[in-house]
Amino acid sequence: MNNTLKVSDIFAIGFMTFAFFLGAGNIIFPPQAGLSAGDNLLPAMFGFLSTAVGLPLIGIIAVAVAGGGWKGLTRDLPPQLATLMAVLIFIIIGPAFAAPRTGLVAYEMAVKPFMADGGQTSLTIFSVVFFGLALFFAWSRGRLIDSIGKLLTPALFAVLAILAVAVFLNPQSEIQAAQGDYVNMAFTKGFLEGYNTMDTFAALMFGMLIVDVIRNKGIKDDKATCKYLMMAGVIAAAGLAFVYISLFYLGATSAAVAEGAANGGAILAGYVLALFGPVGQYILSAIVMLACLTTAIGLISACSDYFSSLTRLSYETWAVILAVICGVVANVGLNQLISLSVPVLFALYPVAVALVILTFVRRWLPNPRLAYRVVLLVSLVFSLIDAAKVIGLDMSFLSFLPMFDYGMAWTTPTLLALAVTRFIRADIREPKAQTV
Incomplete structure (x- = not known):
């Protein structure tokens, strides 16, 4: 071979x-x-x-x-x-x-x-x-x-x-x-x-x-x-x-x-x-x-x-x-395509980044299944805030979030979620398929 x-x-x-x-x-x-x-x-x-x-x-x-x-x-x-x-x-x-x-x-x-x-x-x-x-x-x-x-x-x-x-x-x-x-x-x-x-x-x-x-x-x-x-x-x-x-x-x-x-x-x-x-x-x-x-x-x-x-x-x-x-x-048209893609990128890019980070730290996670679910969900929820700002929605009531003004409100909550799941060992099992 x-x-x-x-x-x-x-x-x-x-x-x-x-x-x-x-x-x-x-x-x-x-x-x-x-x-x-x-x-x-x-x-x-x-x-x-x-x-x-x-x-x-x-x-x-x-x-x-x-x-x-x-x-x-x-x-x-x-x-x-x-x-x-x-x-x-x-x-x-x-x-x-x-x-x-x-x-x-x-x-x-x-x-x-x-x-x-x-x-x-x-x-x-x-x-x-x-x-x-x-x-x-x-x-x-x-x-x-x-x-x-x-x-x-x-x-x-x-x-x-x-x-x-x-x-x-x-x-x-x-x-x-x-x-x-x-x-x-x-x-x-x-x-x-x-x-x-x-x-x-x-x-x-x-x-x-x-x-x-x-x-x-x-x-x-x-x-x-x-x-x-x-x-x-x-x-x-x-x-x-x-x-x-x-x-x-x-x-x-x-x-x-x-x-x-x-x-x-x-x-x-x-x-x-x-x-x-x-x-x-x-x-x-x-x-x-x-x-x-x-x-x-x-x-x-x-x-x-x-x-x-x-x-x-x-x-x-x-x-x-x-x-x-x-x-x-x-x-x-180029301008229209770029304007449509930017909010989508702000919404999903952090999720991709979080997935890459999880791949490298997986060996140190006591419960990878739980960590992946929690961290990716948190990154998505907070990245949607940045995406909403891009399309012009008023999200100022969340301005207390770290890095909110920089379009990176997802960063701190995602890292916190990763840190918390590092110490949680609760078991998450996939539901078994029911037999008829």
Whole structure:
């Protein structure tokens, strides 16, 4: 039995993992955050890196520690609840928000600038082509390493490296004063901005897909699979950190070229134009198209893999269904999609974080079943408070909660629930099925 991968395969799997993560949000959010953070760049950037790099890496490791699958992560929860959680997360990172966003960002930043009049019809045509191409690559899971890890990702990383070097050698502006929440709570604001990448969700789901890829390479031993999954996570995290640091610095030094920019995509476009002139748009288009396409492939693959395990429909059938849905949802529009996704992220992200923490401390819990139920329920209840604030509901009567003003009201109650369950040994048993 083969339990060893070639070095080239290890890096290919790592590059594939990096490409899966590096999608639309990873490109459009850091420049905007860097511009707003200004002279508070470092704390804001470290906050962003905590949730956009640290948590996904920890999530990948959690999948490895739990045995490489969702069942391992949620073995102390009722099966129906665990399945519901997985379905909700897959819907969020798949057809509802993250996957359609890749198509929208690719259209807005890589294609629309070359069009005289980019209307709804052109968006519809592009959506069909983009998600059709993603479906083509996702069709065969066995070729994911070759098509993404050894082909698309090296090209993407090369273009990103050219941009990063140019940004550090030739910044376009002096760093300005911090703005808004970045003045007094730069780290926390950056931490919350990292939610928008959705990568902690993605880590839990991509981890399972990467395990399948590793096993398709002939690795059957659980310890070897765990080791290579962790290696892939480290390689991906290093690549993401490199990209985020360069994009944050790009945003912080973009004041002279970002006047009137409505979002991070516009800031990036203006900066690249200033650095490279007209050819800059081609460089930007290559970055965005490759980043968004590889992530779309990964999301469609991961979702199809999971949904096919729940139903009688095959992986290929689900891939077609999801690609079609993504193309339809992508026509909603980028701003509308982002506005819809933010409250959902505030509601469910803390639950994903709590699940990852529980995975690592499970061995020290006297009653894991009780702890998982209590801690996840508490994190959900208090994260709904933050989500309610995002959609404009008046939750000021709860302002006494620690970190309420920072959008992290869930943190202290969740940690308290974890601490309390550390000392409770009451037995929780699953109800036995009744016989007729």
